[in-house]
Amino acid sequence: MIPVAFDYVRPSTVEDAVSALANAGEEGKVLAGGQSLLPVLRLRLAAPSVLVDLGGLAQLRGARVDGDRLAVGAMTTHAEVAGSDVVRAEVPLLAAAAARIGDRQVRHLGTLGGALAHADPSGDLPTVAVALDAELVVAGPGGRRSIPAAEFFRDLFTTALGPDEVLVEVRLPRLAGWGYRYEKFQRTAQAWATVGVAAAVRRENGSIAEARVALTNMGPTPVRAVAVERALAGADASADALAAAAEHAAEGASPASDLAASAEYREHLARVLTRRALTAAAGL
Amino acid sequence: MARISLTVDGVTYTDDVAPRTLLAYYLRDQLGKVGTVIGCDTTNCGACTVLMTDADGVPRSVKSCAVLAVQADGRGVTTIEGLAPDGDMHPMQRAFHEQHALQCGFCTPGMIMSAVDLVADNPDPTEDEVREGLEGNLCRCTGYQNIVRAVVAAAAEMRGAGAAPSTAEAPAKPAPEPAEVAS
Amino acid sequence: MTAVAEPEIGRARLRKEDARLITGRTRWTENIALPGMLHMAILRSAHAHARISRVDVSAAAAAPNVVTAFSGSDVAETQGTLACAWPVTEDIVMPTYPPLAVTEVRHVGEPVAVVVARDRASALDALELIDIDYEPLPVVRDMEAALGEGSPLVHADAGTNKSYTWIFDSAQAGSGGDVAAAAQEAEVTIKQRYVQQRLIPSSLEPRSVIVDPTSGDWTIYSATQIPHILRFLLAATTGTPEHKINVVAPDVGGGFGGKLAVTPEEWIAFAAANRVGRPVKYTESRSETMVSAHHGRDVIQDITLYAKRDGTVTGLDVKLTANMGAYLGLVTPGVPILGAFMYNAIYKFPAYRFECTGVFTNTTKTDAYRGAGRPEATYAIERTMDELAAELGLDPIEVRRRNWIKHEEFPFTTVATLTYDSGNYEAATDKAMSLLGYAELRAEQEARRAADDRVQLGIGISTYTEMCGLAPSRVLGALRYGAGGWENASVRMLPTGKVEVVTGTSPHGQGHVTAWSQIVADRLGVPFEDVEVRHGDTRIAHKGLDTYGSRSLTVGGIALVQACDRVVEKARTVAAHLLECSTDDLEFADGTFRVRGTPDAAKTMGDCALAVFAAHNLPDGVEATLDADATFDPQTFSFPHGTHLCAADVDRETGEVHIRRYVCVDDVGRVINPMIVEGQVHGGVAQGIAQALFEEAVYDADGNLLTGSFVDYTIPSAVDLPTIESDRTETPATSNPLGVKGVGEAGTIASTPAVVNAIVDALRPYGVRDVPMPCTPERVWRAIRSASSQEVTS
């Protein structure tokens, strides 16, 4: 299949990108890595009049430490995120999840910003962003604003981004020294996550000082496993305590039933995978 | 139409393309590079995999059906046809032949390009790493086993460690056949 | 030429085919561009069942770059009809199958209108301008519902959704006893229902066709397994003289039965080219393939096995309900019938009854998919034998031993009337068990069971045979198949001593060029490199019945041997003349005729070829050609067999299945090229595992295919499949001069039950007796849950 015809612009500044989007109105669409968008276009499920390609924005690539945050440019590819020394040192959970996205070819083109703005409920990176309370910096006609991940993901494929806004940077807390695990369950290696669990754990004196847990594909947006985190706070870093906490994993989730799995099975998986993720993250 | 300029298999082309043109179709229809094939429309099969330089000029495997030709502007692209420009086989091509890593051959161009990219990143991959590295390429004929074997063997040869033993007899280097072109 | 050459047969020759495939110098149909060629796009029905109330293509026809647009009614008279070549019963319901729907659509994906344009994109753009109204009709998707009272009818004029019922009864056939009697006397009865889910063959190359009406003939390039059958049927159903049609199957990227078809798209491209008088190309997108290319399997199997408490099977009753889909494709009705002869498998069952009912539903038609009928049969009996073993507390291998045909009992005529010429099930099984370390794994299994481990180990066994070498023409005739099963080959010695071989087989990945070269090299005593094999072009390969059903070597290979032998015989006459001796005085070895007792007096095949070419000094009555043509029609089938063992770890918590070891020992008779044989086994096993664990075509109640792309129709990648440990035993077939049996389908046939048997074996202590395919983690998890809840309540 071949996409419906569209116009194409490739701005070289963020400001130009924003104004190109504003000019496009309702019919504009941002092209980041294109790994989700191009299949949609090929199947003619969408027919934007203009594609605004952010591929020329070199300033949106790369990761750096900025105070107590790790700042990653939105156009940094999954392969770059997964392979970045600074990401692996500061937020290894993000690198681990990025390494599990799609396949090599997809990771070479797909970008962090694209994956977040796409807001696929089975996407891995939105879950990490929510688990870690990332802040998403967006640029619009009125300048830049920062949106907490918890508020960024509004619904299935729906974010707080305005149609003339561009996601430019993702800021994450530096979690060097935390244990982490992205546990991904797939029907086949090519399949999207049936369920995923992002877990980061800080141990202190044999107990869990802090834990952050979020789930992939357990609702229209990433689900923060609040009940699990609550149960973990101050708990012993023991297998039993982690298992008990993981039993709360599906609380507050509203998973779908689809071809890959039923809601009931997803809830079961969420509990099992959360236990496994916590166990790994806690180094047990 | 948009004007693009790119290098494909060592040759520089400048063309006007419709923005909707996929790189795969540009290669096939406009450049006649029909060695790169298209097997699906959802970026699953990987048959269209080519190497394209990234913003830093490093060649990376991409699925050319999930890239617009306009996105390849200024980049360098290597297809299966440009892997061994002097007519000799690339070690990966030779290994695919020697290890019987292909049957119908339709997935082969993409599979070889993916494997070349994989070995560039990981010069000494284990069988499991090869399997993971090729997860973006589907093959319906071989069950992947000989493909895995071929990639491991090619990697060894490319490291200069000497090729792993072939499943078959001493390889007779196949004579390249002239391209068949319909009138 | 004097050195004694190592025999080519049996050598792991690297493939001649590879060079162009690994360098991208390939001629796929989609790669071919002809002068003036146009591109066709097809509008397909989004409805599973509807009346077409109105079609207006005028806006599409007026769109930029569009040369013509038309719908079914525009070509109703000229488009011909698609043919089913296998009306399995006299009273079969065989509906008309128009390539382009005219008044009614009966499955999602059925072609309804066409645009032909200068380029592909314009054709696709114009498709959106076609205005079409449907009146939806009731949809029937479920086979059993379709047979029920008051079901909506797929073909109203047929008055029924039943296509046919085909019965075999060993009591009536005289080949065995009465199953009803076996039922009465049975000490043990095993009753199982298995569902062979619907699969999509999914060769990596999508189907593609070019029809070239220029230059006075019709040339059709098609990504097909069956150029000869395509040519014949195109002629027969469009009224075009056969001698004006040439079909070329260029490089073809896999088939697996999926290209054993005469497709609506080929016919529509023919109609389109006829309208515009220019070459027309059509290549489907994958999402079109999913809904329009034929599917496979989709059979409900009700199996009843009767046995004594010592494990001896006394009778087998098989009732199938087979989904035809909306229409009958080339061999749709015959696919389950091919399995009818295989349910008794390698066993000496004394009584057997088989009944199959073919049913129409509003789904894509089914047809051949790798194994075609035989994987279904093998799955059912191998799963059932495991259940019998469990019921009796016997090792599953032991229960098989007590029933299988012993090697000294060959030839053996089965309850299904086939005579198995050879086999050695004991040897293959022993070898497989030893390769796997069967006893050790059983011990580990015991330990894990005792420990109630989260991950349990299962060992699955599949001892299979299959009928290959389709097929003796007389048998096909008796089964009401519309054609024969012979194959043709011709061999031409060129004056320089090179050899040109033309085969009627039509390879699409199997490596015939290499294997045929090996056979010819041995038979003629010429170097492997000196043989070229031509195929897949009806202008070159005039006669042939193409490639499917593991037939190419066992039928086409024998034709090739015969042609070679005829060439040698003719050369012998020439050599004798040149050497001034009697043909009886000549011995032939390594490509050279030598006078017995005077070894220096010799002529090579090349000498003879040159002499024939020069024709200066030929014996009287000998024509100046050194070539021969042979057609071989097998007298019987061939019967490869083997034992596959699968050791699987099953996570009781998540239901995940991990294949830890996969061992197979296949006996495919004499092996021409062990490397190619191993490759066929790998690929076959992979596809069988895919059925067991991953793949399923799913429809919703409205007849929409929900698995309409590779996103949801989950074909395994390298990560998802195990390393296969393959070995062989070699019991040559006695029914053909090469001793070969065929290998194309063996792996697929054997592996599916091995995997599912392993899963069920792992979970048997937890009350699980079956897991429906594909055994996804969720299905495994549910099977464990429902078994344990039943145990609690009972």
Place this chain on the structure above:
Amino acid sequence: MQMEHAFTVPVPVAQAWDVLLDVERVAPCMPGATLTSFDGEAFEGTVRVKLGPVSMTYKGRGRFASTDEANRQVVIEASGRDSRGGGTAAATATANLQSTEDGAATRVTIVTDLAVTGRPAQFGRGMIADVGGRLLGQFADCLATTLAEGSGSPPPAEPAAEAPIAAAPSPAAPAAEAPTAAAPPARPRRSADAIDLLQVTGISAMARKAAPYVIGFVVGGLVTWALISLFG
């Protein structure tokens, strides 16, 4: 597939009935809908559905198959077609109004039979029912508010030309009227009773991904379109 939605509004049945048949009042509940013609029985319109990268436009027509005032039942048949690709949706929706015992409120039941074909089905991951239910729920949610306002209130704002499924407070959907659990409704719900019932009947249940391409949502659009017809 069949879907059922039920809710109770705190107005007498006669009042609710009048609103239900008032095209001008009810149609705007449909995000992305444009009614192009209505002759009292038959109607035509379009629905544009946009969700993430997917954007599709459906065109269709329908009619009141029956309007039974005595039994307070309306039956609508409608069908729409994807402007590209030929996918369709056909719906038969039956709405029943029933007075509560005290006569102060009205129980509304909507049963929808929906058949969707084409790309949403083929690429939607088998989520049509789920997604359809969610969208119907959003419509019902809005409808409950509208009916609860009674006949005296002014009509709601004009529908947006297109609307994302979730009524995110973004410039993309200034007039979106489809409240979800993820975003506050654009207008206050007046009936606590209705809200509770909505939750009980699963209307605010989260739907899911129809990923990767989310076509399921197009189907949702068709559902809403079918309902437009219902109240058009």
